[in-house]
Amino acid sequence: MAKDLHTFLGSVKEKPIYFETVKREVDPLSFETAAILKHLQQQKRNPIVFFEKVKAVNRGPSIFPLVDNLFATRELCALALELPPEKAGLALSLEFSKRENDKIEPVLVEKGKAPVKEVIIKENDVDLTKFPAGRFHEMDVGPYFTMTDIMRGEGGFYDVSFVKHLILDKKFMTVSLHYTIRKHLLYILEANEEKNRPTPIVVVLGHHPAFFLGAGALKELGNNDYETIGAFLGEPLRLTPSETWGEDFLVPADAEIVIEGEVIPHKREIQNPFGEYSGYYQPQCLMPVMEVKVITHRKNAIMQQVFPASSGHFNLGSIPKEGSIYNEIKKVAPEVTGVYLPHSGSGRISCYVSVKKRREGDAKQAGLMPFLLSGQIKYVVVVDDDVDIYNEQEVLWALITRLDLSRGVDLIKNMPRYDRVLIDATRPLDRPFPAKNTVPREVMERIRLSDYLS
Structure with a gap:
């Protein structure tokens, strides 16, 4: 069985330390999911949280449940890569670095055998306001998606990156590509805009967490991220033809939800304020705009999000860099x-x-x-x-x-x-410096609290 979000949740949902379910209806647009996650964070609890009943942007009930916190602890990230939780320190970072340098070729799956094609929504039936997108911080200007985008660059490579989207209406949303950060996707967009042509784009709102960890790998522009993601999954990423472009643009077959669209050349709309990873609001700015063409999803799809400026958001920024930095420092x-x-x-x-x-x-x-x-x-x-x-x-x-x-x-x-x-902040070696206090190691190893405390 191919790895997907359902298989991963099934492997952890029986462990309360890793998984909690909210059965009562919540409203993401009114900050309720954010408040629950923030309360857990303040209590030093960081389980995956599955929201069974959620309101959609249009204020009706969403057909999708919502899940967050899949990256909230290093232990969860280790489990996503099939490492034991006790390997969540440097070992996790080094395993990440190893996998980002590996590649596994993806495999093609017929549309009829791709779970993400079980429901196909086109043309006038497309409606982004039916999703349970939310606001996270008090000044957030509107409902956002916070997962990954896919574009295809010159030469045929696929680039997968985390990008947020502000929903503007039923068919349009911003694409948050900042000129100061220079994500690879921005280079692809600019190359198309120079030729005055739209840029095909796919938004993935749920997959196995290893898919998204692979998307965070520090690879060069031109790398085929589908191959890198396969290395993180430990198996070939299954792909299937898109509805909009067919085999010219392949999409993840085992995703929960895929949104296909085009970034309109030279069109910009106002986005933000939005509470970002720094703990401060990102100011109002102009961002590219995408028009949604098709939405496909599983019959039992779960929408995934990342709570901005949370431990999961921080881990997605840190773990991909640590192993690479360690290896580069080691050289010198x-x-x-x-x-x-x-x-x-x-x-x-x-x-x-x-x-x-x-x-x-x-x-x-x-x-x-x-x-x-x-x-x-x-x-x-x-x-x-x-x-x-x-x-x-x-x-x-x-x-x-x-x-x-x-x-x-x-x-x-x-x-x-x-x-x-x-x-x-290291001890000096060129002058006397006191020794650090320690309890003798052999005694610490010999003494077990269970032998002395009931």
């Missing part, structure tokens, strides 16, 4: 032992690096690399390998007790987007 600084992009930096803006320091200068050499590998990272903190970089309290302890302000802080000016800060 073999003493590196770990890389983590913490949630306090939205999984994108700050980076913690641990090193087994052997000489002065090791920390700075390792700490400079993340700036060169990610245009979003603004702060790098380097610590010794006796500090757990996944425990922010330990990182702050190292920064407060080990940082020498006179030589441990470097401001790097005139870099793209903004200046950067490198902090060396």
Whole structure:
């Protein structure tokens, strides 16, 4: 059986730590799903949340249930890649890095055997307001989809990226491609607009979580992302001809919901404000517009979303980068032992690096690399390998007790987007420094609490 969202949910839904169901009707447009997710987040609980009954944008009942939080913990991301939860630290990042360099050729499935073709909606029956799209933060201007888009570039490659869409009416929505971020999809759109032609686009609103983790892989423009996603699934991605373009544009056969459309050349509409990953509202701006041609979905389709500025959103930004950054640092600084992009930096803006320091200068050499590998990272903190970089309290302890302000802080000016800060919070090796308190390891390993506490 091919991997899809249903198979994954079936594997975790019997475990309350990973899965919760909301049976009472909720209204995403009135922030109710966001409030439930926020309450769980504040309680340090991050299960997948399945909303059985949801209102649609048009205020009627949605035919689709809604699911969120599939990426809310590193353990869930590990399970999506069939790793044990205890491998959710550096092992997960390195497995991600390994898979992003692998490829598995997709396979073609006849339309009649593709689950996503069980229901086909065309022409006047197309209505985006029947979806349970919602608002997430108080100033959000309207209902948004928050999953992935697919475009096909010159030469036939498929590019898959996370993109949000503001629903404008039954058939039209914005396509959030910012000129400052320069997603690959924007290059494809611009190439078509230069020739004054529409850009075919597909929106995927649900699939196995490994599909979306693969979409986050840091690949070059021109990479066939369908092949990369297959490596993350651990099996060939099944594709089927689209309704609009046939075999000229293949779509994921096992998706929950696929929206086919065209980006209208040179047309722009106002989008935002929208609460983004940084914890701040993205301001009003003009964005491209797509016209929906066809919607296809499974008979029992589930619509998937990602709650912006949540732990799942942060993990989708951090895990794809960590393994790649680690491997690149290792080439020039073999003493590196770990890389983590913490949630306090939205999984994108700050980076913690641990090193087994052997000489002065090791920390700075390792700490400079993340700036060169990610245009979003603004702060790098380097610590010794006796500090757990996944425990922010330990990182702050190292920064407060080990940082020498006179030589441990470097401001790097005139870099793209903004200046950067490198902090060396490692122990000095060229002068005396006290040893760290520890309980003897052999005693810690010998003592089991179950033997002493009832």
